Amino acid sequence: MQVSLESLGSLERRLTFSLPAENLENQVGGRLREIARGAKIKGFRPGKVPTKVIEQRFGAQVRAEILDGMLRESFGNAIRAEKLQIAGNPRIEPANESGETLSYVATFEVVPDFGDIDVAKLNIVRHVAEVADADIDAMIENLRLQRRTLKSVDRAAQQGDVVEVETWTQVGEERLPAEGAEHGSTVIGSESMFKPLEDALIGLKAGEETVAEVEFPAEWRAPQLAGQKASVHLKLNHVSEPVLPEVDAEFIKSFGVKSGDAEQFRNDIRTNLERELKGALMTRLRREVGEQLIAAYESVEMPPKLVENEARDMVWQTVEQARRQGRQIEAPADAHLNYMDAARKRVLVGLLVGEIARRHELRLEPKRVNETLRLIASTYEEPQQVIDLYRNDQQLMAGLQNRVMEEQVIDWIAERAQHTEQPLSFSEAIRPA
Secondary structure, eight states: OOEEEEESSSSEEEEEEEEEHHHHHHHHHHHHHHHHHHOOOTTSOTTOOOHHHHHHHHHHHHHHHHHHHHHHHHHHHHHHHHTOOEEEEEEEEEEEOSSSEEEEEEEEEEOOOOOOOOGGGOEEEEEEOOOOHHHHHHHHHHHHHHTOEEEEOSSOOOTTOEEEEEEEEEETTEEESSSSOEEEEEETTSOSSOHHHHHHHTTOOTTOEEEEEEEOOTTOSSTTTTTOEEEEEEEEEEEEEEEOOOOSHHHHHTTTOTTOOHHHHHHHHHHHHHHHHHHHHHHHHHHHHHHHHHHHHTTSOOOHHHHHHHHHHHHHHHHHHHHHTTOOOOOOTTGGGGGHHHHHHHHHHHHHHHHHHHHTTOOOOHHHHHHHHHHHHTTSSSHHHHHHHHHTOHHHHHHHHHHHHHHHHHHHHHHHSEEEEEEOOHHHHHSOO
Protein backbone atom coordinates (compact mmCIF):
# COMPACT_ATOMS: atom_id res chain seq x y z
CA MET A 1 0.00 0.00 0.00
CA GLN A 2 1.35 3.37 -1.02
CA VAL A 3 1.09 6.12 1.62
CA SER A 4 1.78 9.84 1.38
CA LEU A 5 1.61 12.10 4.48
CA GLU A 6 1.41 15.92 4.46
CA SER A 7 1.26 18.49 7.29
CA LEU A 8 -1.51 21.06 6.86
CA GLY A 9 -0.69 22.87 10.08
CA SER A 10 0.78 22.17 13.49
CA LEU A 11 -1.86 19.53 14.30
CA GLU A 12 -3.64 18.78 11.00
CA ARG A 13 -2.48 16.08 8.61
CA ARG A 14 -3.50 14.77 5.19
CA LEU A 15 -2.78 11.16 4.36
CA THR A 16 -3.20 9.69 0.88
CA PHE A 17 -3.41 5.91 0.59
CA SER A 18 -4.67 3.37 -1.89
CA LEU A 19 -6.51 0.05 -2.06
CA PRO A 20 -6.25 -2.62 -4.77
CA ALA A 21 -9.59 -2.57 -6.62
CA GLU A 22 -9.27 -6.33 -7.21
CA ASN A 23 -9.34 -7.03 -3.47
CA LEU A 24 -12.58 -5.10 -3.09
CA GLU A 25 -14.27 -6.88 -5.98
CA ASN A 26 -13.13 -10.30 -4.78
CA GLN A 27 -14.55 -9.71 -1.30
CA VAL A 28 -17.82 -8.29 -2.67
CA GLY A 29 -18.20 -11.25 -5.02
CA GLY A 30 -17.54 -13.71 -2.22
CA ARG A 31 -20.08 -12.09 0.08
CA LEU A 32 -22.76 -11.99 -2.64
CA ARG A 33 -22.23 -15.68 -3.33
CA GLU A 34 -22.75 -16.41 0.37
CA ILE A 35 -25.98 -14.42 0.31
CA ALA A 36 -27.14 -16.20 -2.84
CA ARG A 37 -26.83 -19.61 -1.16
CA GLY A 38 -29.34 -18.73 1.55
CA ALA A 39 -31.41 -15.90 0.02
CA LYS A 40 -35.19 -16.35 0.04
CA ILE A 41 -36.66 -14.19 -2.70
CA LYS A 42 -40.21 -14.61 -3.95
CA GLY A 43 -40.33 -16.30 -7.35
CA PHE A 44 -37.04 -18.19 -6.96
CA ARG A 45 -36.08 -21.42 -5.25
CA PRO A 46 -33.54 -21.11 -2.40
CA GLY A 47 -30.04 -21.22 -3.81
CA LYS A 48 -31.28 -20.62 -7.38
CA VAL A 49 -31.57 -16.84 -7.40
CA PRO A 50 -29.72 -15.41 -10.45
CA THR A 51 -26.51 -13.52 -9.74
CA LYS A 52 -27.89 -10.41 -11.40
CA VAL A 53 -30.88 -10.33 -9.01
CA ILE A 54 -28.61 -10.76 -5.98
CA GLU A 55 -26.38 -7.95 -7.27
CA GLN A 56 -29.36 -5.63 -7.79
CA ARG A 57 -30.86 -6.41 -4.38
CA PHE A 58 -27.76 -6.52 -2.16
CA GLY A 59 -24.81 -5.26 -4.22
CA ALA A 60 -24.75 -1.60 -3.12
CA GLN A 61 -25.08 -2.40 0.58
CA VAL A 62 -22.47 -5.17 0.53
CA ARG A 63 -20.02 -3.03 -1.44
CA ALA A 64 -20.45 -0.12 0.98
CA GLU A 65 -19.95 -2.35 4.06
CA ILE A 66 -16.84 -4.08 2.70
CA LEU A 67 -15.33 -0.83 1.42
CA ASP A 68 -15.88 0.78 4.82
CA GLY A 69 -14.10 -2.11 6.53
CA MET A 70 -11.19 -1.99 4.09
CA LEU A 71 -10.84 1.78 4.49
CA ARG A 72 -10.79 1.50 8.29
CA GLU A 73 -8.21 -1.28 8.18
CA SER A 74 -6.00 0.44 5.61
CA PHE A 75 -6.18 3.79 7.37
CA GLY A 76 -5.39 2.14 10.71
CA ASN A 77 -2.39 0.36 9.23
CA ALA A 78 -1.11 3.60 7.70
CA ILE A 79 -1.51 5.48 10.97
CA ARG A 80 0.39 2.80 12.88
CA ALA A 81 3.12 2.76 10.23
CA GLU A 82 3.51 6.54 10.54
CA LYS A 83 3.35 6.30 14.38
CA LEU A 84 0.61 8.90 14.64
CA GLN A 85 -1.89 9.44 17.47
CA ILE A 86 -5.04 10.83 15.89
CA ALA A 87 -7.50 13.12 17.69
CA GLY A 88 -11.13 12.71 16.71
CA ASN A 89 -12.47 11.00 13.60
CA PRO A 90 -10.79 11.34 10.19
CA ARG A 91 -12.59 12.63 7.11
CA ILE A 92 -11.93 10.12 4.33
CA GLU A 93 -12.80 11.07 0.75
CA PRO A 94 -12.13 9.31 -2.55
CA ALA A 95 -9.38 10.74 -4.73
CA ASN A 96 -9.71 8.15 -7.49
CA GLU A 97 -12.14 5.22 -7.60
CA SER A 98 -11.41 3.96 -11.12
CA GLY A 99 -8.79 1.66 -12.53
CA GLU A 100 -6.82 -0.98 -10.70
CA THR A 101 -6.15 1.18 -7.65
CA LEU A 102 -8.62 3.02 -5.41
CA SER A 103 -7.05 6.14 -3.90
CA TYR A 104 -8.35 7.97 -0.84
CA VAL A 105 -7.43 11.10 1.08
CA ALA A 106 -7.87 11.20 4.87
CA THR A 107 -7.77 14.54 6.67
CA PHE A 108 -7.42 14.44 10.44
CA GLU A 109 -5.90 16.07 13.51
CA VAL A 110 -3.27 14.55 15.78
CA VAL A 111 -2.79 14.55 19.54
CA PRO A 112 -0.45 17.39 20.54
CA ASP A 113 2.91 16.70 22.15
CA PHE A 114 2.36 17.00 25.89
CA GLY A 115 5.99 16.31 26.67
CA ASP A 116 6.67 14.63 30.00
CA ILE A 117 3.37 14.01 31.83
CA ASP A 118 4.38 13.80 35.48
CA VAL A 119 1.20 13.34 37.52
CA ALA A 120 3.25 13.21 40.73
CA LYS A 121 3.56 17.00 40.46
CA LEU A 122 -0.20 17.47 40.69
CA ASN A 123 -1.68 18.47 44.06
CA ILE A 124 -5.17 17.08 44.43
CA VAL A 125 -7.82 17.46 47.13
CA ARG A 126 -9.58 14.11 47.52
CA HIS A 127 -12.95 14.31 49.23
CA VAL A 128 -13.97 11.43 51.50
CA ALA A 129 -17.31 10.68 53.12
CA GLU A 130 -19.34 7.78 54.47
CA VAL A 131 -22.98 6.96 55.04
CA ALA A 132 -23.97 7.42 58.69
CA ASP A 133 -27.05 6.12 60.50
CA ALA A 134 -28.37 9.68 60.55
CA ASP A 135 -28.29 9.72 56.73
CA ILE A 136 -30.40 6.55 56.66
CA ASP A 137 -32.83 8.12 59.14
CA ALA A 138 -33.07 11.23 56.94
CA MET A 139 -33.78 9.10 53.85
CA ILE A 140 -36.54 7.22 55.67
CA GLU A 141 -38.09 10.58 56.61
CA ASN A 142 -37.92 11.60 52.95
CA LEU A 143 -39.67 8.37 51.98
CA ARG A 144 -42.37 9.05 54.59
CA LEU A 145 -42.83 12.53 53.16
CA GLN A 146 -43.24 11.04 49.68
CA ARG A 147 -46.06 8.84 50.98
CA ARG A 148 -47.69 11.51 53.15
CA THR A 149 -51.39 12.26 53.05
CA LEU A 150 -52.89 15.70 53.66
CA LYS A 151 -55.45 16.59 56.31
CA SER A 152 -57.35 19.86 56.12
CA VAL A 153 -57.04 21.92 59.33
CA ASP A 154 -58.86 24.98 60.64
CA ARG A 155 -55.95 26.76 62.27
CA ALA A 156 -53.17 29.20 61.47
CA ALA A 157 -50.54 28.01 59.00
CA GLN A 158 -47.21 26.83 60.41
CA GLN A 159 -43.91 25.32 59.27
CA GLY A 160 -44.42 22.14 57.24
CA ASP A 161 -48.02 22.87 56.26
CA VAL A 162 -49.20 22.65 52.67
CA VAL A 163 -50.98 25.86 51.77
CA GLU A 164 -52.93 27.05 48.76
CA VAL A 165 -52.34 30.72 48.09
CA GLU A 166 -53.10 33.41 45.55
CA THR A 167 -50.77 36.34 44.95
CA TRP A 168 -50.35 39.53 42.98
CA THR A 169 -47.42 41.91 43.07
CA GLN A 170 -46.99 45.66 42.82
CA VAL A 171 -43.63 46.84 41.46
CA GLY A 172 -43.61 50.62 41.24
CA GLU A 173 -46.50 51.50 38.91
CA GLU A 174 -46.75 47.99 37.45
CA ARG A 175 -49.15 45.33 38.69
CA LEU A 176 -48.27 41.67 38.10
CA PRO A 177 -50.42 40.12 36.79
CA ALA A 178 -52.27 43.08 35.31
CA GLU A 179 -55.60 41.56 36.39
CA GLY A 180 -56.59 38.89 38.87
CA ALA A 181 -54.06 36.84 40.81
CA GLU A 182 -51.74 33.89 40.43
CA HIS A 183 -52.77 30.68 42.18
CA GLY A 184 -50.39 28.08 43.56
CA SER A 185 -49.44 25.95 46.51
CA THR A 186 -46.32 25.43 48.57
CA VAL A 187 -44.99 23.64 51.63
CA ILE A 188 -44.02 26.28 54.17
CA GLY A 189 -40.31 25.88 54.80
CA SER A 190 -39.56 24.20 51.47
CA GLU A 191 -38.56 27.55 49.88
CA SER A 192 -40.22 26.57 46.63
CA MET A 193 -41.62 30.09 46.96
CA PHE A 194 -39.42 33.05 47.88
CA LYS A 195 -38.63 32.40 51.56
CA PRO A 196 -39.81 35.81 52.86
CA LEU A 197 -43.18 35.13 51.22
CA GLU A 198 -43.46 31.70 52.82
CA ASP A 199 -42.57 33.25 56.18
CA ALA A 200 -45.31 35.86 55.70
CA LEU A 201 -47.91 33.07 55.42
CA ILE A 202 -47.10 31.70 58.88
CA GLY A 203 -49.88 32.62 61.31
CA LEU A 204 -52.53 33.24 58.65
CA LYS A 205 -55.77 31.25 58.56
CA ALA A 206 -57.74 30.30 55.46
CA GLY A 207 -59.37 33.43 54.01
CA GLU A 208 -56.90 35.87 55.59
CA GLU A 209 -54.66 38.23 53.61
CA THR A 210 -51.39 40.09 54.11
CA VAL A 211 -48.95 42.26 52.19
CA ALA A 212 -45.22 41.45 52.26
CA GLU A 213 -42.67 44.15 51.42
CA VAL A 214 -39.72 42.32 49.87
CA GLU A 215 -36.68 42.82 47.66
CA PHE A 216 -36.10 40.04 45.14
CA PRO A 217 -32.54 38.80 44.48
CA ALA A 218 -30.79 40.10 41.35
CA GLU A 219 -30.76 36.56 39.91
CA TRP A 220 -34.47 35.92 40.57
CA ARG A 221 -36.09 33.62 38.00
CA ALA A 222 -38.72 36.20 36.94
CA PRO A 223 -36.77 38.94 35.08
CA GLN A 224 -39.37 41.66 35.81
CA LEU A 225 -38.90 41.08 39.56
CA ALA A 226 -35.13 40.47 39.66
CA GLY A 227 -33.45 42.99 41.95
CA GLN A 228 -36.73 44.86 42.50
CA LYS A 229 -38.46 46.04 45.67
CA ALA A 230 -42.08 44.95 45.59
CA SER A 231 -45.31 44.71 47.56
CA VAL A 232 -46.61 41.17 47.33
CA HIS A 233 -50.28 40.68 48.20
CA LEU A 234 -50.98 37.19 49.55
CA LYS A 235 -54.29 35.52 50.32
CA LEU A 236 -54.30 32.13 52.06
CA ASN A 237 -57.08 29.94 50.72
CA HIS A 238 -56.50 26.56 52.36
CA VAL A 239 -54.28 24.93 54.99
CA SER A 240 -53.43 21.23 55.20
CA GLU A 241 -51.07 19.42 57.49
CA PRO A 242 -49.11 16.39 56.32
CA VAL A 243 -49.84 13.05 57.92
CA LEU A 244 -46.81 10.77 57.70
CA PRO A 245 -47.20 6.97 57.56
CA GLU A 246 -45.72 4.77 60.25
CA VAL A 247 -42.58 2.82 59.32
CA ASP A 248 -44.28 -0.55 59.71
CA ALA A 249 -44.06 -3.78 57.75
CA GLU A 250 -46.65 -2.63 55.21
CA PHE A 251 -44.73 0.60 54.55
CA ILE A 252 -41.44 -1.30 54.20
CA LYS A 253 -42.94 -3.86 51.82
CA SER A 254 -44.15 -1.04 49.56
CA PHE A 255 -40.46 -0.32 48.78
CA GLY A 256 -39.70 -3.85 47.59
CA VAL A 257 -38.56 -5.45 50.86
CA LYS A 258 -40.81 -8.50 50.75
CA SER A 259 -40.04 -9.56 54.32
CA GLY A 260 -41.07 -6.20 55.74
CA ASP A 261 -38.03 -6.41 58.01
CA ALA A 262 -36.85 -3.01 59.28
CA GLU A 263 -33.17 -4.02 59.45
CA GLN A 264 -33.20 -5.27 55.87
CA PHE A 265 -34.91 -2.04 54.85
CA ARG A 266 -32.13 0.01 56.44
CA ASN A 267 -29.47 -2.20 54.83
CA ASP A 268 -31.04 -1.67 51.39
CA ILE A 269 -31.16 2.08 51.94
CA ARG A 270 -27.51 2.07 53.04
CA THR A 271 -26.54 0.19 49.86
CA ASN A 272 -28.39 2.71 47.69
CA LEU A 273 -26.88 5.69 49.51
CA GLU A 274 -23.38 4.21 49.27
CA ARG A 275 -23.84 3.77 45.53
CA GLU A 276 -24.98 7.39 45.22
CA LEU A 277 -22.07 8.53 47.37
CA LYS A 278 -19.54 6.60 45.30
CA GLY A 279 -20.76 8.29 42.15
CA ALA A 280 -20.74 11.73 43.76
CA LEU A 281 -17.18 11.30 45.05
CA MET A 282 -15.98 10.15 41.64
CA THR A 283 -17.62 13.21 40.05
CA ARG A 284 -15.76 15.44 42.52
CA LEU A 285 -12.49 13.59 41.92
CA ARG A 286 -12.92 13.80 38.14
CA ARG A 287 -13.49 17.55 38.40
CA GLU A 288 -10.50 18.00 40.76
CA VAL A 289 -8.12 15.99 38.58
CA GLY A 290 -9.41 17.74 35.48
CA GLU A 291 -8.81 21.19 36.96
CA GLN A 292 -5.26 20.23 37.93
CA LEU A 293 -4.51 18.86 34.46
CA ILE A 294 -5.93 21.99 32.83
CA ALA A 295 -3.80 24.24 35.05
CA ALA A 296 -0.66 22.22 34.28
CA TYR A 297 -1.12 21.93 30.48
CA GLU A 298 -3.31 24.91 29.49
CA SER A 299 -0.54 26.29 27.25
CA VAL A 300 -0.59 23.22 24.98
CA GLU A 301 -2.28 23.85 21.63
CA MET A 302 -5.47 21.85 21.08
CA PRO A 303 -6.76 20.47 17.75
CA PRO A 304 -9.08 23.30 16.59
CA LYS A 305 -11.62 21.18 14.71
CA LEU A 306 -11.91 18.75 17.61
CA VAL A 307 -12.58 21.68 19.96
CA GLU A 308 -15.19 23.14 17.62
CA ASN A 309 -16.96 19.79 17.28
CA GLU A 310 -17.02 19.45 21.07
CA ALA A 311 -18.49 22.96 21.39
CA ARG A 312 -21.20 22.16 18.84
CA ASP A 313 -21.98 18.95 20.71
CA MET A 314 -22.36 20.96 23.93
CA VAL A 315 -24.88 23.22 22.17
CA TRP A 316 -26.81 20.17 21.01
CA GLN A 317 -26.84 18.75 24.55
CA THR A 318 -28.19 22.06 25.90
CA VAL A 319 -30.98 22.16 23.31
CA GLU A 320 -31.81 18.49 23.88
CA GLN A 321 -31.98 18.94 27.65
CA ALA A 322 -34.34 21.89 27.20
CA ARG A 323 -36.52 19.79 24.91
CA ARG A 324 -36.77 17.00 27.50
CA GLN A 325 -37.88 19.60 30.04
CA GLY A 326 -40.65 20.73 27.71
CA ARG A 327 -38.90 23.91 26.54
CA GLN A 328 -38.21 24.69 22.91
CA ILE A 329 -35.14 26.84 22.24
CA GLU A 330 -33.51 27.79 18.98
CA ALA A 331 -29.72 27.86 18.95
CA PRO A 332 -28.20 30.36 16.48
CA ALA A 333 -25.62 29.09 14.00
CA ASP A 334 -22.77 30.62 15.99
CA ALA A 335 -24.01 29.44 19.41
CA HIS A 336 -21.00 27.14 19.71
CA LEU A 337 -18.70 30.14 20.04
CA ASN A 338 -19.99 30.66 23.59
CA TYR A 339 -18.85 27.12 24.47
CA MET A 340 -15.38 27.18 22.95
CA ASP A 341 -13.49 27.75 26.22
CA ALA A 342 -15.34 24.98 28.05
CA ALA A 343 -14.95 22.71 25.01
CA ARG A 344 -11.20 23.33 24.88
CA LYS A 345 -10.90 22.29 28.53
CA ARG A 346 -12.93 19.13 27.91
CA VAL A 347 -10.79 18.22 24.93
CA LEU A 348 -7.57 18.91 26.86
CA VAL A 349 -8.58 16.64 29.75
CA GLY A 350 -9.87 13.93 27.41
CA LEU A 351 -6.68 13.85 25.34
CA LEU A 352 -4.49 13.86 28.45
CA VAL A 353 -6.44 11.00 30.02
CA GLY A 354 -6.14 9.03 26.77
CA GLU A 355 -2.43 9.78 26.46
CA ILE A 356 -1.75 8.72 30.06
CA ALA A 357 -3.62 5.47 29.47
CA ARG A 358 -1.61 4.83 26.28
CA ARG A 359 1.80 5.66 27.74
CA HIS A 360 1.29 3.51 30.82
CA GLU A 361 -0.53 0.74 28.95
CA LEU A 362 -3.61 0.96 31.17
CA ARG A 363 -6.26 -1.51 30.08
CA LEU A 364 -9.99 -1.58 30.63
CA GLU A 365 -10.86 -3.84 33.56
CA PRO A 366 -13.83 -6.08 32.62
CA LYS A 367 -14.58 -6.67 36.31
CA ARG A 368 -15.01 -2.94 36.86
CA VAL A 369 -17.24 -2.67 33.78
CA ASN A 370 -19.47 -5.44 35.14
CA GLU A 371 -19.60 -3.84 38.58
CA THR A 372 -20.57 -0.47 37.11
CA LEU A 373 -23.21 -2.06 34.91
CA ARG A 374 -24.70 -3.88 37.90
CA LEU A 375 -24.77 -0.62 39.86
CA ILE A 376 -26.57 1.16 37.02
CA ALA A 377 -29.04 -1.71 36.63
CA SER A 378 -29.76 -1.88 40.37
CA THR A 379 -31.51 1.51 40.21
CA TYR A 380 -34.24 0.03 37.96
CA GLU A 381 -37.15 -2.26 38.79
CA GLU A 382 -35.95 -4.94 36.34
CA PRO A 383 -32.11 -4.95 36.62
CA GLN A 384 -31.57 -7.91 34.29
CA GLN A 385 -33.46 -6.16 31.48
CA VAL A 386 -31.11 -3.18 31.80
CA ILE A 387 -28.06 -5.45 31.76
CA ASP A 388 -29.35 -7.22 28.65
CA LEU A 389 -30.08 -3.86 27.00
CA TYR A 390 -26.47 -2.73 27.46
CA ARG A 391 -25.00 -6.05 26.35
CA ASN A 392 -27.08 -6.05 23.16
CA ASP A 393 -26.41 -2.41 22.25
CA GLN A 394 -22.85 -1.73 21.08
CA GLN A 395 -23.25 2.04 21.40
CA LEU A 396 -24.51 1.87 24.99
CA MET A 397 -21.77 -0.58 25.96
CA ALA A 398 -19.08 1.53 24.29
CA GLY A 399 -20.25 4.55 26.25
CA LEU A 400 -20.13 2.57 29.49
CA GLN A 401 -16.65 1.25 28.71
CA ASN A 402 -15.38 4.77 27.95
CA ARG A 403 -16.79 6.00 31.25
CA VAL A 404 -15.18 3.16 33.22
CA MET A 405 -11.85 3.62 31.44
CA GLU A 406 -11.86 7.31 32.27
CA GLU A 407 -12.59 6.54 35.93
CA GLN A 408 -9.74 4.02 35.98
CA VAL A 409 -7.30 6.63 34.68
CA ILE A 410 -8.62 9.28 37.09
CA ASP A 411 -8.08 6.87 40.00
CA TRP A 412 -4.60 6.02 38.68
CA ILE A 413 -3.67 9.71 38.53
CA ALA A 414 -5.10 10.45 41.98
CA GLU A 415 -3.16 7.58 43.56
CA ARG A 416 0.16 8.92 42.21
CA ALA A 417 -0.44 12.64 42.66
CA GLN A 418 0.21 14.55 45.85
CA HIS A 419 -3.13 14.70 47.62
CA THR A 420 -4.83 15.76 50.80
CA GLU A 421 -8.09 14.31 52.07
CA GLN A 422 -11.01 16.57 52.89
CA PRO A 423 -13.80 14.93 54.91
CA LEU A 424 -17.38 15.76 53.97
CA SER A 425 -20.73 14.73 55.35
CA PHE A 426 -22.93 12.61 53.11
CA SER A 427 -25.22 15.56 52.33
CA GLU A 428 -22.24 17.78 51.49
CA ALA A 429 -20.69 15.13 49.27
CA ILE A 430 -23.78 14.54 47.12
CA ARG A 431 -24.54 18.25 46.78
CA PRO A 432 -23.50 19.54 43.33
CA ALA A 433 -20.22 21.41 43.71
